[in-house]
Amino acid sequence: MKINLKRVILGIILILICISSASIISAYSIDSMEIQGGCISTGSGLEDKTYATIYVGEEYTGADVLIQIYYSRDGSQLNPGNKVPKTVDSLGCIEVPSANAFKYYPDLAEINLYDSDGYLIDSRDVSLSIHSGEQTFGDFYGSSSSSSSYSSSSSSGSSSSSGDGSTTTYHSGTSNSYVGNSNTGKFHAPGCDSVDKMKPSNKVYFSSRDEAISRGYSPCGRCSP
Structure with a gap:
């Protein structure tokens, strides 16, 4: 049986890349991950969901986490805040759409970040203006923003x-x-x-x-x- 040398070499390269990526992630302890900033966006229609992009840093690319976001308006919770399993993307972000559309625009988002075992890593409360559109907070994509106020740890x-x-x-x-x-x-x-x-x-x-x-x-x- 002939062995395809090119495929063998390609397989070895892919294995080395995977090992290297795993080493990079392990070099940055998940316990030290922080919610550095992000963007929360809501459309103008009643059927529009709310979308959150949470920035934790490119060094955590590929890390598996659980994220939970409670949205509220005037102290009344708008969603159940289920924990959602996510993987940090290549930009160091976690994309989280709401499960349903909300009847009211939220004025507060409480973001809780957990490791894959369910232990709390970080949390952040973000105050939102009551309108549609994008609202950024904190250090988003490496650029400090203050278009919405927040209370940090x-x-x-x-x-x-x-x-x-x-x-x-x-x-x-x-x-x-x-x-x-x-x-x-x-x-x-x-x-x-x-x-x-x-x-x-x-x-x-x-x-x-x-x-x-x-x-x-x-x-x-x-x-x-």
Whole structure:
């Protein structure tokens, strides 16, 4: 039986490329992946879905992740926020269309990024203007943008307001009742779903809300600790 030398060589080259790509991805720990920026777009029709492009960096090309985006308007959630398996594309982006069209334009998008095992890697809340079209945030394709405001994991504060003008109230808390995520820089109330999804090695405990903020952690946008 004759062996096609060209095919053998081509096969070896492809194997080497795959090994090289895997090495590059492993060189950048998925745990250090961050939501650097992105673009959220909504059409003008009631039947139009909302599309999100989340930028995490080209160094993570080929990485498998789970992404979850909650859209809301005036504090009311517009979608169930299912976790969707995605692969980072060659531009370092994750493309996420909404499952359905929304009756209202969202004014907030909460983006949660998980590894393939379901552990929370990073999260980011993005405030949106109530209109159709594209709205970019953060460092998108390597270019800093501020066309929509956002609260990042490095921000801090003692209170926040919702779209209807009401002030968010916080849990009183008890000893060690606040749980921080050292990877995302956010802290949570003990009953928050995010606490159960954290890696144990990323959990940091605080005796008070003030302690969490003084150490540079910002409150979770969902549980409002």
